[in-house]
Amino acid sequence: MSIHTDSMELLEEIYHCCKTNQSFNLSQDYLFDLLPNKCHDLEMQVDYLRDSGYVSDFAPTCGFPISLKITSKGIMAIENVSTPVATSNVTNIYGSNFGIAGNNNSSNTVNNTFNYSNLQNIIDNSPYSDNEKQMLLNELKPLYDRIELGAPLEKGMLSSISDKIKDYQPLLGAVLSSLTTFLTTPK
Incomplete structure (x- = not known):
């Protein structure tokens, strides 16, 4: 799969997690248990989502190296909300x-x-x-x-x-x- 596709799947998980919790968090132990290539893929997906403005950092200094909250742009992407285009002459x-x-x-x-x-x-x-x-x-x-x-x-x-x-x-x-x-x- 592509980084974009994988990242959008991760964004959907973040979306559902943020609906029930305040943020999406992955602990240091969880990351250590991942295979190195899986951990690298996850970091690339998070960087892609952050750079695209779909997510922002929540509390990465509280023992969660990955602590994110979804932005309005991310919600709109998951819910397929399009921004209205103003028309005028x-x-x-x-x-x-x-x-x-x-x-x-x-x-x-x-x-x-x-x-x-x-x-x-x-x-x-x-x-x-x-x-x-x-x-x-x-x-x-x-x-x-x-x-x-x-x-x-x-x-x-x-x-x-x-x-x-x-x-x-x-x-x-x-x-x-x-x-x-x-x-x-x-x-």
Whole structure:
């Protein structure tokens, strides 16, 4: 058998032992009674499980050279629990990214989940003055109305907005995310 297979069988034993006891322990006498090659195999399996994050040391200084407890990763492996994968609409933007400077700006990931209410929350929680907040909301409202309707953008709309919000860097990501989703979504 392979080290992985043997280690996973040992992990299952550790799992069942930890369900009834606090830890999995093997005494010095037990290890002395094993044949040298079996003892070496056991140590390799324990090292494999420890290095993989399936188990951690419990109390090896209390007379048990092997004293382990199972980790949450080990429990998930035995119980065949998969970690959920978050899904969202993600777009990679390549090229110049409005103020992102550096040699590695070729693969910024933007999460495209912003709508007008999200933008309102960003603006409301921003440190800008009330006049600036109102100006930003007034400038962006026509754009988001058209996006929500799925209507084409009017000529000059984007340049007008970009002139107004270029000094508000935190908003650029949100607006760019919304625009990217709108412009790249098939109609």
